[in-house]
Amino acid sequence: MSDTDLRPRTRTDRKTQRPRLHKVILVNDDYTPREFVVVVLKAEFRMNESQAYRVMLTAHQRGVCVVAVFARDIAETKATRATEMARSQGYPLLFTTEPEE
Numbered sequence: 899m900s901d902t903d904l905r906p907r908t909r910t911d912r913k914t915q916r917p918r919l920h921k922v923i924l925v926n927d928d929y930t931p932r933e934f935v936v937v938v939l940k941a942e943f944r945m946n947e948s949q950a951y952r953v954m955l956t957a958h959q960r961g962v963c964v965v966a967v968f969a970r971d972i973a974e975t976k977a978t979r980a981t982e983m984a985r986s987q988g989y990p991l992l993f994t995t996e997p998e999e
């Protein structure tokens with residue numbers, strides 16, 4: 899066999915893009931009690947007490963803290979549910995989402 903083509907194949911399709919993950923971000927405020935923030939983090943993000951406390955404290959000290967990353971729809975649903983849990987108790991606590999780089 900002398901006709902084996904050894905040239906690299908030229909790619910015509912584009913690389914498959916995996917959907918970007920989205921961060922859920924906890925935003926600090928001056929009114930929501932620390933212990934309530936911990937309760938919400940444990941309930942919606944399945945964290946234990948010490949994980950939730952550390953995330954709460956980081957947001958308290960730095961203004962924001964990344965809670966976790968998920969596919970976009972899951973991140974948005976969790977952020978909305980956690981925010982509504984706080985609003986139902988009269989607190990301004992806010993969770994937002996943003997895409998990972």
Ligand code: NFA
Nearest residue numbers: 925926927930931932957958
């Ligand atoms: N800053 C709030 C307080 O001092 C606690 C808090 C932490 C609120 C993280 C929101 C997010 N009671």
